Amino acid sequence: MFALAEVAEYPLHTNRSDNGADSVFLLSRRQTSVQTSGVVEEFDSAFDAVEGLKTGRIDSVVGALPFAPSTPCALTAPLSFTRTRGDLHHSGAVNLPSAKVAGCKPSPVEHTRRVRGAITRLQAGELDKVVLARTLAIATESPISPTALTRKLISLDHSHNGFCVDLSPAGGKYRGRALVGSTPEVLIERRGDIVTCHPLAGSIARHPDSKQDEAHAQELLASTKDLSEHKFVVDSISAVLGPLCRSFSAPSTPELLRTPQLWHLGTKIEGVLADPNTTALELALALHPTPAICGTPTDAARDHITGTEDDRGFYAGAIGWCDRTGDGEWMVAIRCAEIAADGLSAKAYAGGGIVASSDPDTELRETSTKFRTILSAFDLAEDLAE
Numbered sequence: 001m002f003a004l005a006e007v008a009e010y011p012l013h014t015n016r017s018d019n020g021a022d023s024v025f026l027l028s029r030r031q032t033s034v035q036t037s038g039v040v041e042e043f044d045s046a047f048d049a050v051e052g053l054k055t056g057r058i059d060s061v062v063g064a065l066p067f068a069p070s071t072p073c074a075l076t077a078p079l080s081f082t083r084t085r086g087d088l089h090h091s092g093a094v095n096l097p098s099a100k101v102a103g104c105k106p107s108p109v110e111h112t113r114r115v116r117g118a119i120t121r122l123q124a125g126e127l128d129k130v131v132l133a134r135t136l137a138i139a140t141e142s143p144i145s146p147t148a149l150t151r152k153l154i155s156l157d158h159s160h161n162g163f164c165v166d167l168s169p170a171g172g173k174y175r176g177r178a179l180v181g182s183t184p185e186v187l188i189e190r191r192g193d194i195v196t197c198h199p200l201a202g203s204i205a206r207h208p209d210s211k212q213d214e215a216h217a218q219e220l221l222a223s224t225k226d227l228s229e230h231k232f233v234v235d236s237i238s239a240v241l242g243p244l245c246r247s248f249s250a251p252s253t254p255e256l257l258r259t260p261q262l263w264h265l266g267t268k269i270e271g272v273l274a275d276p277n278t279t280a281l282e283l284a285l286a287l288h289p290t291p292a293i294c295g296t297p298t299d300a301a302r303d304h305i306t307g308t309e310d311d312r313g314f315y316a317g318a319i320g321w322c323d324r325t326g327d328g329e330w331m332v333a334i335r336c337a338e339i340a341a342d343g344l345s346a347k348a349y350a351g352g353g354i355v356a357s358s359d360p361d362t363e364l365r366e367t368s369t370k371f372r373t374i375l376s377a378f379d380l381a382e383d384l385a386e
């Protein structure tokens with residue numbers, strides 16, 4: 001389907017059973033993309049997948065880690081694995097079924113009430129930061145093809161980011177479901193002994209007028225609230241990744257990163273692994289959940305989230321791949337939607353980091369802006385804050 005220069009392809013394991021020939025994984029990134037198909041083995045435990053890679057039983061693993069570490073993973077050792085240079089964008093119209101927003105959970109009023117409740121706890125010093133999210137139900141007239149939605153998202157994003165993950169390996173209600181999105185946030189990338197992270201936290205909406213858009217970007221760079229929200233993420237990643245590296249650098253001030261909808265604060269973190277046998281998947285497990293999608297302190301923030309929200313499933317988890325050399329890339333699973341097994345509905349997710357100085361209405365608007373990544377793929381542009 002995609003005519004691109006291949007940089008790695010592992011052979012088909014025709015000696016193993018292919019019990020899921022149409023299971024597809026796609027990760028489109030500007031530098032290196034991955035496409036896989038088929039199933040050699042499924043894993044609902046990431047530790048079993050790591051063991052499979054380390055013993056040489058499997059050549060690669062792709063899939064998704066959930067937000068809550070106690071819930072099943074959706075990982076697949078694929079039948080074919082193709083890594084290509086460049087993104088997976090290709091021109092050509094993508095037709096998605098006609099769609100409508102069928103509801104949101106919690107309601108905008110309830111979300112602001114939850115944000116207010118979190119701010120009370122933050123101001124009392126019980127937490128430093130917590131990320132609260134809400135969901136949007138999208139209903140379609142005919143089934144959504146996960147790969148078609150992914151291609152549309154790839155075409156709409158100027159970096160051509162996009163992913164599609166079959167969630168079936170998590171079993172139960174996840175059989176036949178897919179997670180599709182266009183995330184800008186790199187949890188961890190490993191190439192040999194070099195590791196990089198690109199955490200994002202702190203956001204402001206883009207503006208259609210270029211002067212005002214630039215003013216928004218500068219406002220974000222100077223926002224003490226957003227800078228503090230961002231610092232929690234960089235500090236947490238540094239505390240976990242620093243000790244695993246023989247050299248490590250994390251700039252003290254963030255830079256701007258833009259998506260079609262938002263400006264974000266982002267920091268490029270780099271290190272050289274002390275033990276090059278540590279795989280990208282193990283690094284993702286060590287880093288997840290960062291304060292970009294959970295909070296600080298981690299356990300208190302996670303308890304607050306699980307006591308407040310419904311199960312996040314794979315939203316705010318991680319999606320990615322790891323090969324037999326240990327190289328791989330894991331992205332934070334945001335700006336995404338979970339497509340139902342019958343394809344007739346999707347649940348989109350959007351969250352935002354709350355600190356003591358947050359404003360509930362601004363936080364609500366930020367989640368509405370984040371939903372636009374998925375909504376724009378369906379040509380929907382509702383004002384969700386109303």
Ligand SMILES: C=C(O[C@H]1C=CC=C(C(=O)O)[C@@H]1O)C(=O)O
Nearest residue numbers: 201202203292334350351352353
């Ligand atoms: C949690 C989300 O975004 C994270 C990534 C970038 C900026 C964020 C923020 O400003 O709150 C969030 O940390 C989401 O999109 O659902």
